Amino acid sequence: MSSSAKIVLRKKPNVIGLYPLAIRITKNRRSTFKNIGHYIDIEDWDGKNLEVKRSHSNAEGLNNLLSSKLSEVRKGLIKLQTEGKDASARQIKAEIYKPTSSLTFFDYADEHLQALEAEEKINRHSADSAWIGFIVKYCKTRQLTFQEIDDRFLRKFKTFLKGPSELSETSAMNVMILIRLLFNRAIKDKAINKELYPFGIGKFKIKFPETEKIGLNQQEIKKLQKIDNLSDIEKHSLNVWLYSFYFAGMRVSDVLFTRWSQIYDGRMHYRMGKNSKLLSLKIPDKVAEILAEYVFEKSSDDDFIFPEMRKADLNNAKDIYNKIKTATKKLNDNLKSIMKKAGINKKVTMHIARHTFGNIAGDSIHPLMLQKLYRHSNLKTTINYQGNFIHKEADDALNRVLNF
Structure with missing residues (x-):
């Protein structure tokens, strides 16, 4: 049976009640759809003549676009018939919208990881390597083309991530963000046709769930400030946590990298590791009390205030990453026992110092x-x-x- 293509208005509206214009490709009574990327009110569609009515403000432009897209698809169908290729509707769609480059999805994924490693973004490299591993596990191959990643692929892949892989909704969305990033790069490089882009209105939506952010209150902070039945390592862990809190929830990596040379004129000056922003903050009296407990360990202004990074190889990004990861885990483990001794029934980690500042502010x-x-x-x-x-x-x- 011959294949055919026609312009249609699909019957599923988007969130604002507009309907997507699409090309329907049919073969053997089975159809697949390729959205044009434009949406109109159902009252503006002429179902008999298969065109946008003049009542639409941009009817002429849209109809010209529809005619062009339909012509493109029909030329593709004629080419396939001339070559004697017998394929399903979905295969015909993939053939017509095939990439303009031989580079695959995993070619871009590998380039992405190599760039992160070269830039010594070890934390990001570790996370994205894991996300790519889930894609490989789902596909059971590294021969994945961009045109295979459509809305249906993403929906089924999300089910795999949340089902057999047991990822949270947030983690699943982080994987989708990585896929979107690689799609955008491939389109920018003109390695694939932008028509293949599977994200956006009427397509797959990346939406993060709302997360509950719980911080300590003033009374709980006062409990921690007065607690005295701690071991030396617990006392140190609490000092690091309070230091972070007193500086508006400073990130743990920035806390551990604070040097004595950054403290002068009664202020703390530092460049934020995440976005390289420079900041100068007055040293609160409570921070000065914490610093007094560590000054005897100081041998030079270049020393780190806290001991965790003193043995790190500062020329080795992986060693720095591992040292911070190990230190954070130990600090969080100690915080559990500290909260138990303080009678605080909240899960507290280093990051909760930031939530605590926000809660009290x-x-x-x-x-x-x-x-x-x-x-x-x-x-x-x-x-x-x-x-x-x-x-x-x-x-x-x-x-x-x-x-x-």
Whole structure:
């Protein structure tokens, strides 16, 4: 049976109620669809003549585009018939929209990992290597082309990640972000046709679940400041955690890399490891008390304040990564026993120091100042983050309704 192609308006609307224009390719009564990338109101579609009605503000432009796309597909069908190729509708679609380069998905994945290693981004390299490993496990081959990765592939792959692989929704979305990154690079290099892009409106959506951010409150911080039944290693771990908290939730890697030379004129000056931002903060009295406990170990201004990185090979990115990872695990393990002794029934890790600062700050500090303290590049990031800890207005509204 011969194959055919026609323009259709698909019947599943997007989130704002518009319907996608698509090309339907049919072979042996089986069809597959290729979205054009444009959406219209159902009232603007002429189902008899298979075109956009003049009532649409851009009817002429859209109809010209539809005609061009349909012509492109029909030429592809004629070429396949001339070559005597017998294929299913899905195979015909893949053939027509085949890549313009022989580079595969895993070629780009390997290049990505090599670049991360060359740039000594070991933490990112470790995570992305793991995500690529899941893709290999799912495909059972490294011969994966970009045109094979469509919306259906991504939905089935997500099921694999959350089912047999037992990944969380957040981790599954991180894998999808990596796939999207490699797609964008391939399109930029013109290695594949942008029509193959499987993400966006009407296609696969990357959406992270809301996560609950819980920090300690003022009373719990006071408990930690007064606790005295700790071992030496527990006392040290608490010092590192409080140091992070007192500096607005400084990241553990930046804490462990703090040198005495960065402390002068009553301030702490440092360049943030994540985005290289420079920051200068006044040293709070409570931080000065912590520093006094370590100054006797100082042999030069170039020394690290805390001991974890003193034996690290600073010319070896992998050794630095491993030292930070090991130190963070030990600190978090010690924090568990510290919270138990303090009678605090919350899961506390080094990262919770950041949530704790946000929780106590609430809505009492202007977002622009919080953006500076958090070292965020975007104010929207700060507002979204701080929204996890601002509950007063909602609480007051609830009380006003129930106060009768």
